[in-house]
Amino acid sequence: MNGRKRIAIYGGTFDPVHLGHIEVAKRISELFEIDELRFVPAQVAPHKLTLPVTPGIHRYAMLVLATQQDPRLRVSTFELDTPDRRYTVDTLAHFKSEFGESADLFFVMGADSWSEITTWRGWERVLALVNHIVVSRPGYDINLDLVNSSVRQRIVDLRGSKRIPKVVNEAAGEKIFITDAVMLENSATQIRRALGEDDWNQLTRLVPSPVADYIRKYELYRESNEA
Ligand code: ATP
Numbered sequence: 748m749n750g751r752k753r754i755a756i757y758g759g760t761f762d763p764v765h766l767g768h769i770e771v772a773k774r775i776s777e778l779f780e781i782d783e784l785r786f787v788p789a790q791v792a793p794h795k796l797t798l799p800v801t802p803g804i805h806r807y808a809m810l811v812l813a814t815q816q817d818p819r820l821r822v823s824t825f826e827l828d829t830p831d832r833r834y835t836v837d838t839l840a841h842f843k844s845e846f847g848e849s850a851d852l853f854f855v856m857g858a859d860s861w862s863e864i865t866t867w868r869g870w871e872r873v874l875a876l877v878n879h880i881v882v883s884r885p886g887y888d889i890n891l892d893l894v895n896s897s898v899r900q901r902i903v904d905l906r907g908s909k910r911i912p913k914v915v916n917e918a919a920g921e922k923i924f925i926t927d928a929v930m931l932e933n934s935a936t937q938i939r940r941a942l943g944e945d946d947w948n949q950l951t952r953l954v955p956s957p958v959a960d961y962i963r964k965y966e967l968y969r970e971s972n973e974a
Pocket residue numbers: 758759760761762767768771855856857858859860882883884885929930931932933934935936937
C-alpha cells in the first residue's frame with residue numbers, strides 16, 4: 748500500500764437507491780479495500796433530462812437511510828448543492844482537488860454507464876482524472892473497444908477473478924478496472940414501474956427496509972408515467 752486512503756465516488760440518479768446499488772458499493776469496497784465510498788446523487792443525469800426525477804432532497808434522504816448502518820458508506824451533496832447541473836468531470840475534479848495527494852480516487856459505474864461513456868462531457872478527461880471501476884450488469888456487455896487505444900492501455904480486466912490482484916497498488920497512472928464480482932438485475936426503473944402500478948409487495952425485496960418505509964410514508968412513486 749502507498750499509505751494513501753482509498754476513496755470511491757459512486758455517482759447516479761438514485762431514484763430510488765436500491766439493493767443493487769448497495770451491494771455494488773459493499774462488494775467494491777471489500778474487493779478494492781476502499782476506506783470510504785461516497786454516493787453522489789446527481790441533480791438530473793444528462794441522459795435523463797426528459798424524465799421527471801424525484802426531488803433531490805428525497806433521493807438524498809433515501810441514500811442516507813440506506814447507508815446509515817455502514818460506516819464506510821457516505822452521501823455527498825456536492826452535485827445537489829448547485830443550482831446548475833454538474834457533470835461528472837467537474838465532480839471528479841472537485842474531489843481530486845479536495846483530497847490531493849492524500850487519497851487514491853475510484854469512480855464506480857455500472858456496465859450501462861460504461862456503454863455511454865464516450866457521450867459524457869469531457870469523457871477522456873473523466874477517465875484520466877481518477878481510477879474507474881466498471882461493474883457488470885445483466886443485459887449489458889462491457890465493450891472495451893468503445894475507447895481509443897491509449898485509453899484501452901489503462902484497462903485492467905479483472906473479470907473471472909474473485910480477488911483483486913496487487914496491480915491496484917502497483918500500477919502507475921489512473922486505471923480502468925473491469926469487474927464481474929457483482930451481477931444483479933435490480934434497477935430503479937423496475938421499482939418505479941412496480942409502484943406506478945400499485946404493486947407494493949415487491950418493494951421490500953428491492954430496497955433496504957428503511958427506504959421502503961420512507962417511500963410509503965412520503966408516498967413517493969405513486970404515479971409513474973414509465974410504461
Ligand atoms: P434507472 O433504472 O432509473 O436507469 P439505475 O437502477 O440504473 O436507474 P442509477 O441511479 O441510474 O440507477 O445508477 C447509478 C449507477 O449505478 C450507474 O453507474 C449504474 O450503472 C449503476 N447501477 C445501477 N444498478 C446497477 C446494478 N444492478 N448492477 C451494476 N451497476 C448498477
